[in-house]
Amino acid sequence: MSYPEGAVVVVSGLPGSGKSTLLRRWSGVAPVVDPRASHVACEAVMPAWLPYAVYRPWARIRHFRRLRVEVRSGGALLVHDCGSRAWMRRWLSWTAGRRGRELHLVLLDVGAAEALAGQRARARWASRRVFARHHRGLARLVGALSLHGPAAVREAASVVLLDRVSRERLTTVEFTPRPVERDPR
Template identity: 80%
Template sequence: MSYPAGAVVVVSGLPGSGKSTLLRRWSCVAPVVDPRASHVACEAVMPAWLPYAVYRPWARLRHFWWLRTEVLSGGPLLAHDCGSRTWMRRWLSWTARRRGGELHVVLLDVGAAEALAGQEARARRAPRRVFARHRQGLDRLLEALRLHGSPAVPEAVSVVLLDRVSRERMAAVQFSAPDAPRAPRHRRATRPDRNP
């Protein structure tokens, strides 16, 4: 898939649907912002006995700040998101437009059973309540897409829907080269008239 220079591409889907794997495959062309990295960074400086729920707000704030910094940098960006939060897509779209970019969405629709199997394979299960909340949000989004197509996600310039098979075949993404800055046009110097 090809995207314009400076585009923000959000990969969304249920926990365990393969977002992180897909983003790792694409990471050679653009920075990747994954909330798991913020979680791990916070976990590394916290006591082992402290549950994640206690410092989750800090991890989320760190992730949001990192995402904001990368979006405002102006380059292409790949972002990991559950896809169930409309406010996040709206904010990303608004922020990307401010610096001349676009928001694009890649939505993984692999089904709940496949996503749960993915969680088992990586030995990292989302709490049942969290998974159910993400599933409800994603189901609403998928239903809106089936009924209305891309206009169901007005904040995104494009929406690409991938199932399990197409997810595996999507080997890479590319971003257009940025337009070369135009050299300033200099007015030709004129020689002053000489007095005879």
């Protein structure tokens, strides 16, 4: 896949759908902002007995700060996002747009059973409540896309829907410079 230079590409899907795997494949061409990195960084400095729920707000603030810095940096960016929060896409689009950059959405639509199998394979689980919340949010998004097409996600310059097979076949992403417009004189 090819995106304009400086684009912000958001990869969304259910927990276990393959977002991290896809982003690892693509990470050589642009920085990746993944909330898991903030979770792990916070976990490393917290006592082992302290549950994540206690320091989750700190991890989220850390993630949003990193996201804000990266979006403002101006280069191409890959963002790991659950996709169930439309406000996050709107904020990313608005922030990127202020710098003349576009937001693009890649949505992994692999279904709940496939995503749960992905969680089993990596031995890392989202709670039932969290998974259900993400599932509802993504179902709304996919439903809106099926009714209205890409116009359902007005904040995105493009929307690509990938199933399990196309996710596996899509091995690279590139960011290409925009053609220079010549003066017609």
